Amino acid sequence: MFEIRVICDDTDADRIRRALNTAFQTYGRVNKVRTHDGKRVRLYVGADHLPTAWPTPEKAYSTAPSIVSEIGWTCARARTYARGTEVGREYWLRKAALLDRIALTDAYSDGDPSEAAVEAAHQLLGIDENGDYPGGPHWVELGPDSSVSIADPRGYVRQEYAIWAGTHR
Template identity: 35%
Template sequence: MTPRAILTPRTEPVGTDGFTLRERSWKREADKHVAALNALLAERGAPIRFAFPAPVAVPFEGPGPDEAYAGAAPLDDELADVLALSTALLQAARAGTDDVADERELLLRRAALLDRLALAAPHDATAQSRAIREAHILMTFDVVHHCGRGPFAADSIEADGAGGPRAYVRQEYAAWHTPIAPGEGI
């Protein structure tokens, strides 16, 4: 009688579908969970559906800082403009005449300012985290209000990866800084 070989992930036979028996059982369980989740989402009227395995996004680079901030005001002038926008928006909110476009411009310019400050101090962890936080605030605003002019939406899978939030800010700043051609944006 020959001793029975112990199966390990390296010695387990692979089937014609490319999965081992263990992997196939894991995939079956994952498919059940995904089906249950999609049924729940359909019941609630959600427009999204999940797939297993999840799609892998191409890293979202967006425009580089030099391209995105070409022609931008110097940092101290930009800071003064952001403070003036904040004051004007606060006064408009008190008067009840605030506007979504003005609020988005403030969030965009504030996120771009913090991104530029973080680029100027690459080893400052606080500056990096503040830039990411402001980018997430802008992205959340854009998802809620269906804003954004760049090729990637704030809720796209490309903008969700590492570096995606700040790349999204650069994309939107470059689009905001570029004038809209006649006939566009109507």
Template identity: 40%
Template sequence: MTDRVTAYDTAPDLYEEHQELVRTMAQLPLRERLLRRAALADRETLNAPEADGKALQSIRSAALKLAKHDQTHGTAAGPVVAPVTLGTDSPTTDLRSYVRQEYAAWSFRP
């Protein structure tokens, strides 16, 4: 499992990433858009308590959209968590792990 430090160690700061996504959203390929939005949601909610359903809904929703896209298109790149194992009943920790492994695979691509 990819931890948040490893997955996001080369990521721009949250404000920069948010601004970049706003500027380039329409030009990005769909998977990259879904991936970066899910990673941003994960990073923004890192300190949210599990009991904060509203805060965690953003990461759950974004991660599930990415997983569904990857299931449909066979585009998962990470080695551990398969998108087919994820669903609406999946624990938030599993969804976060999926986003982190996919972001790490995407950001460390050659």
């Protein structure tokens, strides 16, 4: 475990906090303290490296249909959802995986595709925390309520997609 200290403009603090929570397993909350001159802030947080137990994107999505095909599938289910019919966990899993794959196509993306992928991953985490979580090879350590899954929700999606794809393809 180690401590991270970042000095930044106050306007960047939330974005940096989110990035730290994604890049590391953080402990406790991020403490924010004004610098002596009052112009910037210092962020402090305890952290550790994320475990490498998540499947790589290549492995998780090796049998996935094309992105175009998944867009079509997701849009068809979204229309059902818009009419008030429950779409279920498979929809949220495949949507989160689709958005993760789209975000991965732009290695330097930290904007909309990545944010949408994280948002969809949080939706899946919420469903799995409150519902029928099927488990997986690491479910005790890396279940939906683990700090690792919360810190890296896209890794959680890859784990769950790989498990799902193994039984649905």
